[in-house]
Amino acid sequence: AYYSEKLKQKLFNFDDEILKPYFKLENVLNGAFTIAEKLFGITFKEVFDIDKYHEDVQTFEVLDFEGELVAIFYSDFFPRKGKRNGAWMTSYKSQAVKNGINERPHVSIVCNFTPPTETKPSLLTFNEVTTLFHEFGHALHGMLANTTYPSLSGTSVYWDFVELPSQVMENWCYEPEALALFAKHYETGEIIPQEYVEKIKESASFLEGMATLRQLSFGILDMTYHGKSQTIADVKAFEKQAMEGTSLYPDVAENCMSTSFSHIFQGGYSSGYYSYKWAEVLDADAFAYFQEKGIFNKEVATKFKDNVLSKGGTELPMELYKKFRGQEPKADALLKRAGLL
Ligand SMILES: [Zn+2]
Numbered sequence: 001a002y003y004s005e006k007l008k009q010k011l012f013n014f015d016d017e018i019l020k021p022y023f024k025l026e027n028v029l030n031g032a033f034t035i036a037e038k039l040f041g042i043t044f045k046e047v048f049d050i051d052k053y054h055e056d057v058q059t060f061e062v063l064d065f066e067g068e069l070v071a072i073f074y075s076d077f078f079p080r081k082g083k084r085n086g087a088w089m090t091s092y093k094s095q096a097v098k099n100g101i102n103e104r105p106h107v108s109i110v111c112n113f114t115p116p117t118e119t120k121p122s123l124l125t126f127n128e129v130t131t132l133f134h135e136f137g138h139a140l141h142g143m144l145a146n147t148t149y150p151s152l153s154g155t156s157v158y159w160d161f162v163e164l165p166s167q168v169m170e171n172w173c174y175e176p177e178a179l180a181l182f183a184k185h186y187e188t189g190e191i192i193p194q195e196y197v198e199k200i201k202e203s204a205s206f207l208e209g210m211a212t213l214r215q216l217s218f219g220i221l222d223m224t225y226h227g228k229s230q231t232i233a234d235v236k237a238f239e240k241q242a243m244e245g246t247s248l249y250p251d252v253a254e255n256c257m258s259t260s261f262s263h264i265f266q267g268g269y270s271s272g273y274y275s276y277k278w279a280e281v282l283d284a285d286a287f288a289y290f291q292e293k294g295i296f297n298k299e300v301a302t303k304f305k306d307n308v309l310s311k312g313g314t315e316l317p318m319e320l321y322k323k324f325r326g327q328e329p330k331a332d333a334l335l336k337r338a339g340l341l
Contacts, residue, residue, distance in 0.1 A: 004207055012203045016125040019196060023129050024186040025077060025113060025122035031182025032136045035172055039301035040144060040309075041065045044073060056080065062143055071095075071143035074108035077122070078115040087111040087131045089138035089166075094153045095145035105154065107142040109135040121186055126200060130170045137169030138162075146310040153312045159272050161317035163279035164286065165309060171287040174201055175295050205339035210248065212277075212338060217246035219274035221257070222264040226271035235259075281334050282321065288333035289325055 009015065033044040043063050050059040050072065060073040074092075079085075088110055095105040111131060116122045124132070141162075142154035155162055172178040176197050183192035224242035232238045239258050240251055263269045286304070293300045307323040322328060335341035 008203065008206055011206070012199055014196070014199050014203075016127075019126050019192075019200070020123040021185050021187065022183045022192040022196075023124040023126065024184075025116075025124055027182045027184055027186070028124055028129050028132055029075065031178070032133055032169075034181050035169075035178060035296075036136075036140060038296045039298075040140070040305050042070050042143075054080070069104050071104050072106045073139060073143065074106070076108060076110045077113050079112040083110075083112070085112055087135050089135045089142065089155070091142045091154060094142070094150035094156075095147065096150040096153055097148045102146070105142050105145060107139045107154075109139050111135065123186065126173070130173050133169045133173055134166045137166035140169070141165040141309055141312075144305055144309040145312050147312045147314050152314050155312075157313040158317055160275035160278050161282070161320075163275070164282045164321075167279055167283035168286050168304075171283065171290075172295065174204065177295060205337070208338040209340055212340065213246045213248060215277050217243045218261070218263075219277055220246060221261070222269060222273035223271050225258075225264060281331050282329050284334035284337050285329035285332075286321075286325065288336075 037043055041064060043065075044060045045063070047059050047061050052059060052074065054076065056078050057074055057076045060075075062070040062073050064070050090108050090110065092106040092108060093103070096103050109132075111128070113122055113124055113128055113132075138155055145154035147153045150156075155165075174197075176194065179197060180191050184190065185192075221239060221242045224238075235258055243257070264271075264273055269275075290297060290300050303324045307320050311320050318328065332341060
């Protein structure tokens, strides 16, 4: 990690500090709202009469074009004492139909960004920008839900399908047409230079071949353990054999791969670790459809909303995906995006 970071600096010669002024939190959030409006026809209006658990929390009414309530959206962006690290989406109330009434959801995204100071607004790293879009994608899945039962609503889908709406939203962060909407210098208002956009794109696939193999090896090891009932006499030999086809470098004898891979034994993955990579296949293939027709194409967005975002877990993921895309997902778009094709 140390040397790859050094190499990255040398090859691309730019870092977070150069980009941060273009990513003022308010602008990025408004960018996400504008993109959701262009794609799915919903608008966000901040409201001040909703009870909230902390003064940092902002509340928004989400309306459709007819002015009907779609959801209440909460955001909670800054760290504070007692708040958990990381970023996530959660819902306080799921969408459901009760006594003939379509109860609209209350959805929240929570992050831990650098708070503003008296002289400087909250400026995000590019990684934080994609994090915001990621959680916002989960939030859209919750907010646009339109099912009968709360247990099948929004993000209540199979494990390997839940990251499609979140990861697909990240793709807009790399598109000049989308960046022009929100990536404006917080002091000068200048739109992020094309040169920086190119660098963001180029550096996104830096060492992607290695990362891909690594991710595949984890998924394969997990499935090899949990795929069938078996007696394992020698963990090291078992692990080595399972990962042979995806290992680039000679094995380090002292490496305790299996024992340190907590996801697959205590994290609940148990043969589901592959879903990280599978979600990338889905999101790249889905976004390729947008790119083909235009990243703000209403028709594709509506198909995505009607067949994926609104359906929750009411149908099998592959059926929903095919209704959206017209065909099963292929890995080509992911390989291309990763610079491997
Ligand atoms: Zn996620």
